[in-house]
Amino acid sequence: MEFIKPGINIDFLGKRKTAFILSAILIMTTIFLLIWRGGPNYGVDFSGGVLIQVKLDQKRAPSELKAALRSVDLQDSMIQEFGEEGQFEYLIRVRETEIELTGLSDKVKQALIAEFGQGVEMRRVEMVGPKVGEDLREKALFAIFYAILFIAIYISGRFELKWLMSIVMALSLAFVVYITSSFGVSVTWLIVVAMVVTLALCWFLKLKYALGAIIALIHDVIITVGAFALTDREISLSIIAACLTIIGYSLNDTIVVFDRIRENLRRFKRRPFEEVMNLSINETLSRTVLTSTTTLVVVLALFLLGGGVIHDFAFAILVGIIVGTYSSVFVASPVILIWESRFAKRTRRKASRKK
Numbered sequence: 001m002e003f004i005k006p007g008i009n010i011d012f013l014g015k016r017k018t019a020f021i022l023s024a025i026l027i028m029t030t031i032f033l034l035i036w037r038g039g040p041n042y043g044v045d046f047s048g049g050v051l052i053q054v055k056l057d058q059k060r061a062p063s064e065l066k067a068a069l070r071s072v073d074l075q076d077s078m079i080q081e082f083g084e085e086g087q088f089e090y091l092i093r094v095r096e097t098e099i100e101l102t103g104l105s106d107k108v109k110q111a112l113i114a115e116f117g118q119g120v121e122m123r124r125v126e127m128v129g130p131k132v133g134e135d136l137r138e139k140a141l142f143a144i145f146y147a148i149l150f151i152a153i154y155i156s157g158r159f160e161l162k163w164l165m166s167i168v169m170a171l172s173l174a175f176v177v178y179i180t181s182s183f184g185v186s187v188t189w190l191i192v193v194a195m196v197v198t199l200a201l202c203w204f205l206k207l208k209y210a211l212g213a214i215i216a217l218i219h220d221v222i223i224t225v226g227a228f229a230l231t232d233r234e235i236s237l238s239i240i241a242a243c244l245t246i247i248g249y250s251l252n253d254t255i256v257v258f259d260r261i262r263e264n265l266r267r268f269k270r271r272p273f274e275e276v277m278n279l280s281i282n283e284t285l286s287r288t289v290l291t292s293t294t295t296l297v298v299v300l301a302l303f304l305l306g307g308g309v310i311h312d313f314a315f316a317i318l319v320g321i322i323v324g325t326y327s328s329v330f331v332a333s334p335v336i337l338i339w340e341s342r343f344a345k346r347t348r349r350k351a352s353r354k355k
Helices: 013-036 062-072 104-116 130-160 163-181 187-204 208-231 237-267 273-283 285-305 311-354
Strands: 049-056 078-082 089-094 120-128
Touching (some): 013 311, 049 104, 062 078, 062 089, 062 104, 130 163, 187 208, 237 273
Antiparallel strands (some): 078 089
């Protein structure tokens, strides 16, 4: 089935400068929002604390709930409306981790009943210690990092048949991570250093397909985090699962484009590299649009009808599919074109000097 007629010829790579500017704006906006808000808005899973979900019989302002919780010393809690419109469900987040959990649900319920009447229903009470939250946060960051690293190794071997170079890159990166961690660097900065070293190794070892894929995946994750920062949503374990899903989805789309580029490079050896890449992107455009559209319909249904429990997860996947499809065309492929133009020129210069 072809949604787009064969023979279409859109100059995607000709618009790469506009795409780079747009991506740079989105990434800079993400960085600004994270700095302004003091970092990501981690949920109880990562920051530690107590999470209480309640259902009321009518809409209440967060200030009213805080006033009602003053009798149990929870007036400094973060209150957020939760779930679908008209459900009147609220999340009460307590950052303190030294609260006695035993009997807390009954105390909160009685405090709310005293203020609002009998229409109070306790849905759940969860508690995560600060050490557990920190460990979960570190493991989540490492999960994303190792996923991208193994993807780089696979793509290098799959498309460029440079398994040895991929192993060298992995060993070099492991050494850098070991040395950096010995200085007591935080996990966040350790991941940043590792990512920079990974990109540098891909460039130095001439792993162009891996370089394009990694930049596109980092691009997708950063913009998804930026969407959460912009909408002030919490990053929890389910959102990390969503990020890993986004990485897999974006990579699948990128591999399809890369595979067609590799095939066409063998078929059209005398054509300019940019022309072959544009041809490859246009040939896979129908598949890309169909896959993205059908997936978007399902995720949009989850987002609108799935309820508050998976609302943020569906939102992350929704953003990730749009950004991942965009990056496969306007980020991953142009990176290969830039790399090829740089090194192709050097190769031609060396060849002319030898002659």
